[in-house]
Amino acid sequence: MKVKHVLKMKHIQEPLQTAGLLGKMVWKSGPRLMICMVIFMLIEAGAPLIQLYASKQMIDGIVEQEAVIYAEIWAVIYAGSLVMISVVKSLEKWVKAMLSERSMITVNSLLIDAFDRIPGMRFFEDPKYRDRLETLRDRSTWLPSQFINISSNLVTAVMSLAGVVLIIAYLSPVLAVILILSTAPFAFVHNHYNEMEWEYHKDYAPVRRRAAYARHILLGRRSAKEVRLFGLGSFFLDLYQSAFKGLYSVLRNIQVRSARWSVLTGFLSGAGTGLGYFWILSQSHSNSFSVGDISLYLGAVFQLSTALRDIAKEGADTLDIWRMGRDFFLFMNAEKDIRLPSNGESLGDAGPLAVEFKNVTFRYPFREAAAGSRENEADVNEEDLDMLDELEDEEMREHDEQPEPNDMHTGDVLNRISFSVSPGERIAIVGANGSGKTTLIKLLCRFYEYDEGEIKVNGKDIRKIDLQELRNKMAVVFQEFGKYELSLRYNIAVGRTEALGDEEKLRTAARSAKLEPIIEELPEGLETMIGPEWGGTDFSGGQWQRIALARSFMKDAGLVILDEPAASLDIRAEYDIFRQFHSFTEGKTVIMISHRFSTVKMADRILVLKNGRIAEEGSHQELMDKNGEYSRMFRMQAKSFQGKDEVYC
Known part of the structure; x- marks a missing residue:
């Protein structure tokens, strides 16, 4: 019982916390615009009450011939309220548009800043968090606008409702309570099924992402050649349609159940309104009731019924928006995925760095139980969860889905691994x-906690x-390096942005990566835009890899890390660059990962990694003399260059 109570309290608190966060973001975007919005909401909420009372006074004035002039005055007031509402709505539309646009900038800026402050890679590589990141990127463009519109509509409706309730309560408190209670089940049902729909969107985010991926393949430029060459259009279209067939079956069941209950609770709400009309008409013969009073109360009952149903819908939609904003709240308040020291130590001007791994064990923290995740994140009743699980299992069986490899892997990626690198030493790491191999680099760069x-x-x-200082002392060329659709100057300078205007530094880096012949052929030299996104020059994979190498030369780093530095280079280009290997890494410590043994041979020492352990180590000749794992891999690759079966180690 205590656990359920805690979950329910959490279920109530989280939307309020999220609403507070989104509200602060909107306020920060434009305080004056927000004040104007509040004024407009007050006017919109008060106008219906003025119109109800003006209608009563006009009718009473017309019935009593002596008060015709009095009725005309109220008619002017009524007309004035219509004009005022028309003007306010026009101004409100403009204010909302301006506030929404400014809020979008604020939300995206805060979101980007929050992501930038996440020091590690877990949020980007863990499939569970990756689904949320994809969703956040989509929501950040429209969530602020939706929050402003829906929340303002709800607040306006609630303020208007309060006045109408007071009018009816003045006539009969019991009638006011009956009318409110008759609509309460409709509000509950609408919110309940909105919540189920939200859970559906959250739980099936991976399926939606797969469908979006199939769509991207079909419409993307990079995959267009193979799609046409291999006739893959129908194949990926089938993947796309199959994913949505499963999604549709779940949504259909939720909507059918929602429709049934909505009809039942809608009938109850309509019956309550009918009862209110009947009771007011039954009082029409009372001497204390004027014709205007009857008009006032009938109009109030109608407005109350309509407002309650609108509030039920707007309230559910508002809670929906708050739920959607929950991921913002989680990321804005997310704990760091790696531990950072309060007062980080300095490496000083250390020159070449010494590196030591001592009994390091690591496994990727990607395995979170789906059931536990649901229990912690949402308070959904068991019947609804059973329905979602049953439909999910059916969809998985139908499409023969299998768990992702990361979910199946339960062993250590690195198992009590130990080695050291002396200052200025050049080592290579090889292995299947x-x-x-790459995990070692991720740990050294502090992307994960070991x-x-x-x-x-x-x-x-x-x-x-100090994390920033540690990373500043490293120059890294990742296997999956960035391809920025910017000028060549910017693409090289991202290795050290403060040297963007240092022409000599840029030219030296380009020369070290053998980029000078390419630059000379470009129409605008270093200022040439690269990539087709903005109509720039489209570089080959090898040319991009040279740019990535040039970036690493921009840093005055004591440690150079090269993860597959020649993967996209042909043999001659690799030779041209790495014959200068010793010169451009002079005075630096080098850790290099490569499958190409022509590159590996240039290292002072080679580590052979197998199943997360160091299997062998030594120079190229020493390892060849051992006739072990390294020797076997070297011979296999040598055969591929002799025209025999191509084998990748």
């Missing part, structure tokens, strides 16, 4: 795909070193 052991740089625990 999945042996943990589970056991120690990683030290210059004898200092990397968890105690």
